[in-house]
Amino acid sequence: MTKAAEIDIAAVSKVYGTTTAVHAISLKIPAGTYCCLLGPSGCGKTSTLRMIAGHESVSSGDILLGNANVTDLPPAKRGTAMMFQSYALFPHLDLVDNVAFSLKMKGVEKEARQREALEMLKLMQLEPYATRRPAQLSGGQQQRVALARALITKPEALLLDEPLSALDPFLKIRMRAELKKLQTTLGISFIHVTHSQEEAMALADLIVVMNEGRIEQAAHPRTVFERPATAFVARFMGDHNVISGRIATSGEAGPMIEVIGGGRFAARGPSHETGAPADIAVRTDRVRIGQEFADGLGFTGIVSNIEYRGSSVKLSLSGAGIEDFTAIVSDADFFANPVKVGDAVPLSWPAEDAIVLGRLQH
Template identity: 80%
Template sequence: MNKNADIELAAVSKAYGSTLAVHPISLKIPATTYCCLLGPSGCGKTSTLRMIAGHEAATSGDILLGDANVTDLPPARRGTAMMFQSYALFPHLDLVDNVAFSLKMKGVEKAARRHEAMEMLRLMQLEPYADRRPAQLSGGQQQRVALARALITKPEALLLDEPLSALDPFLKIRMRAELKKLQASLGITFIHVTHSQEEAMALADLIVVMNNGRIEQAASPRVVFERPATAFVARFMGDHNVISGKVVEASGDTTVIEVAGGGRFKAPGGTKSARGEPLDLAVRTDRVRIAGAEDDLLGFNGIVSNVEYLGSTVNLSVTGAGIDDFTIVVSDDAYFAQPVKIGDAVSLSWAATDVIVLGRVAG
């Protein structure tokens, strides 16, 4: 295998009987990247991870590690290691033997494998607990043992299936920092499955947003946050309002859509959409102002339906112009300077430069 090799999926799919869990997807993960596969339950992210690991056979397509095609290789010959969601530690073995287990299977002599296992435990700051059993450890410590056991094989890529899901909120934040530091110090690729937007944003160099077995967007956290590619990404990341309608006006520099409830909104700059075609627009929740719009098509009048005080920010939900739930995020200072309550009428507006025209994933 090539050290520090890119991982590439070329039209890889996975079918279970007549059900296509992962449609043919293509993706390149550069060497030494921290990549998060992000999406809701059932979107295909874990199936994709298991195909990269070799624990699931790809139905079609190729999986490449550098210039080596590993599609048909067993997990132990791929140059990858997988850390399972359950950690899958052996309850009857101490930490040294848990970590050294894969070396034992390879026939490494006992003293040598225990020496390597102690080095990994030292890396994970678990050396004082070497003679304990997994049940005598906290959740965070058990996770570090599972990491040590995966890393002792010196993989080119570490694959992590929702590794933080069993931890309490405070420990999750601490372990995020540990994972990021570990990945940077080892200089290997991490591919991490999660359904948490916050986790992906905090950890990843590359976020791959999946939905219904397809990739909706693969980009850096900043691009996913600021320029979501599709309505699904904008909604799933939770930081944009999506306005879905049909094109009623399409000139060279302006497109106007009408939502089902009758409201009309402008997409400045124009699009390639023709009259009657569906089109989705997005506006970031923190870019909306409580003020009348200079351009009637860059805002609307509505009624406050909910107010959530979250400390440094306040979330307002507004209904109007045929839109059931439009969210505004304002600072606590701005809110308390001009507070509103449920049932109040408000005027909302945004700048033309804050409107994003969203694309669609081919069916």
């Protein structure tokens, strides 16, 4: 397999007419990384992937693969391979000829290309199905054929556009494990576009959270989970409450933030000017219910919804100028002291679990 190469995206923009889909983003993807581009629809993640692939032109900036500037090269000359969401298999060809197709286009003689195609099918555990056509396969098997066809060109990076979106939930989880195993075995970079936080967390070494054509955070999944860089990341990942207000006071330990409804909350992080807008994040699974709180580290909330999730219970609450606050508690803790919708309960959290969030300069 080809040696993996670093991918360097340097101040890359994509403009369609008067719309800027990607705003001068810069990102280094180390060789051999499983990278997930994550974000809501329209955030620029697919445009970024297609620019790396060469299926979309770059409006400004450069894309480097290893030491080569590939910005203006056609897809076949880049050392990347793309696997499309639709798989795009040829219905009239058997699996061997589907997988060998790109080698046929390159003029590789029949025996050699069929031998290589069989090797790829073996890697995908599809050798017994070599003479079948795509319609005779399950969704998961078709996906593995599409993967084999992309990988036969020995790319330095494999690009995947929402590859699991068409699969049922059980197959999704199985294919996730197979993708991760395959990437580890091959040692090349996989760049995978998804809007699923769970998928990105399960697969990636590097998560790149995008919003409105900009990168909000690019970091290891654990960092993104525990230390979201911005309010958007904290909300999008769904594991933090975001409290927005203004700096009331600023001390050595961190600022005190006041929200419109009058609540005041302490946070750890850099000091700001008094009166400046600020957001703080509080981990949903670190919120305790029914315990009195220290100054700035809690409030009394009214329970608006309760969702039982098996090993945990999700509570939605409001109060102190906060509309929508979430607490995730273990089933044991909840049922030891159950509450019901409409109850007023004290909420508290440790000081280290309230962090000041950064703000993107647009």
